[in-house]
Structure formats: structure tokens, C-alpha cells
Amino acid sequence: MPDSFPAAPGAGGVPRELLEDVEDLKAQVRALTSQLQVRQAPPTQESPAPGADQDEQDGPAGEEEGWQYPPFLFLLDGPQYDDELRALIEWVESVLVPGYLAEPSADARWCHLWFEHPVALARLHALWLAWQELTDPATCGYTGPSTWHRDHYDPCMRELRASTGPFQGCTKGEHRIEHRMPGPVPSAWNSQET
Template identity: 70%
Template structure:
């Protein structure tokens, strides 16, 4: 039999491997204990999750939750979210980013009557909320928002085939883009 090759392995690598082995063993033991003791199902919070280090429970209302996508809301939450979106669009987006509408860059002053516009602008607004906060995204967030969210959103909305294609200066058309009745994937039909 040939001799085993002589490999030089740095000593630090053995320590790293031992650390990984120890972490895997600890995780395996934790999984085994949870499955044997009838612990919570994956994705469920355990009773201990509501308590902080001091033993106090955290009120669910105090926990920040991601805002829901506007098209998934029902009244009155939908109405409240739409009002807030209108304030942002009319207070920030329109005066700061929209030039005079033209054939190449359309805009409808009744944009909130176009469901596609509501959906795209709401998504853009959610991204703006996150990416203009240096605490969550650092100082490059606004640049990322412009590049990844605002510019594509405006191209789609203001383009010649966008939701405002039938709207001209002073004239609003909503029915030109509405499809026929399509069963919703989000809600079950009521009998």
C-alpha cells in the first residue's frame, strides 16, 4: 500500500472544526429534546419567547410588525393605508420627482383610482420607509431606493403602456386597463 500523503493542516483549522462539531452536537441535542418533549411546532413561539431576560412578558402590540401590502387589506385598514399613501405621493413624490406629464412620461392626477398604480406606488413607499432610515440601511439606502425602487416604478407607471396610457392631460380613463373578472388567489369566493 502506498504511504498516506503528508498534508500540512494549520492547527487553527482543527480548533475551528472542533467548534463546528460542538455546535452541531448542541443543536442536535436541542432538536432531540424539543421533539421528544413535545415542544412547539416549527414556526410556533414557545412560552419562553414572550419573556425577556428579566422575566417580563412583552406585549404583542409593542412588537413592530411589517406593514401589509395594500392590496391584501380590507376596509377600514385599506382606506387608512391609502390615505397615508396619498399623503406620501402628493407630498413627497409628486413635488419632488414628477415633471410635467407628457406622451413619454404620463401621470394621472387620479392615480389612486388605478389599482396597478396603487400597488406599485405602495410597494415603492414601503421601500422608501425602510431605505431612508439610516438606522436600518446605512447611508446608501436612498441611493438604493432610487435605483432599485423609484426608477423602475416610474418607468412602469409613466411608460406608454403603463396604467396611465389612456389618461391624457385633463382627461382621466380608468376602464381601459381593467381586466374581466378573475378569481382571486388571495380570497375565497363567498357563497
């Protein structure tokens, strides 16, 4: 062992950098093992008969029968939609707003009725789905939160809070946010002559 590496105290002379690398590798192995166990879980439906045609196994248009789409808000109906929306509102109001959003301004807009803006609703739900996945060390290791900030939070907030974003019609006045939705787009077909 070269003398230029400082040994970690009590680690039998093993360099501290090497111990950190080993811990990082252990976290990656745990994450990969977790993903492998999910992929190797037995299917919930009966397996097709041996020798069955692959197209018959996959179902129409090559889709797998057991495949499920993520619970994207606009794909849900009825009570599922209501439950997902309630959970999203709770996350935005208890985590995102107090922890991340500064005072709204002309350069960083926000609307307290954000859930009435379909574009904001869609973007914030997608951001929340990514947050749920990337803040669980068992599935993404310890770099998940950094990835979430870089790849999801920052681009989402740039789009939402821009002066041309979905909150562009919402203004701040008298220390509270006034909500204004844009009016209907004018049309030559239903304009009234004066």
C-alpha cells in the same frame, strides 16, 4: 505612514480617506447593531416547552407564528386599508409628485387620479414601503436613499409612466389631465348583433 497621503487637519496626521472609511464603518456597525437588536428581541408569545418538536414550534407548513407580512395595501381590510391608503396618498401628493414628477407628456404619463388605477396603486404602495425602510439611516445606513432610487423609484416610474403603462388611457389637454379608464374588453359571448 507614507508621505503621499494628505493628513487631515487637526486629526493627528491621520489621512482624510481613512477617517471617512472609519465613519462609513461606524454607520454600518450602527445599522447592523440595530438589525441585531430587532432580531434578538424577546418573542411576544410564550416560548415552547424545551424539547418540543420544531414543526410544532413553527406552526402549519413551517410558518413562524410571530411572522408578520409587510402592510401591503391589498392585504389590508376596513379601517387599516383606509388608513394605509390615506397615508399613501399623502406621501405621493406631498413628496413624490412635487419632488420628483415633471410635467406629464406622451413619453412620461401621469394621472392625477392615480389611486383609481389598481396597478399604479400597487406599485406606488410598494415604492412607498421601500422608501420608508430605505430612508432611515438607523436601519439602512447612509446608502439607503441611493438604493431606493436605483432599485425601486427608477424601475417603478419607468413602468408607471411608460406609454403602455397603467396611465396609457389618460390624456393631457387644456393644461389639465383628463382621466379616462379603459372600457370593458369586447367579448364574443355578449356582443349584440345589429
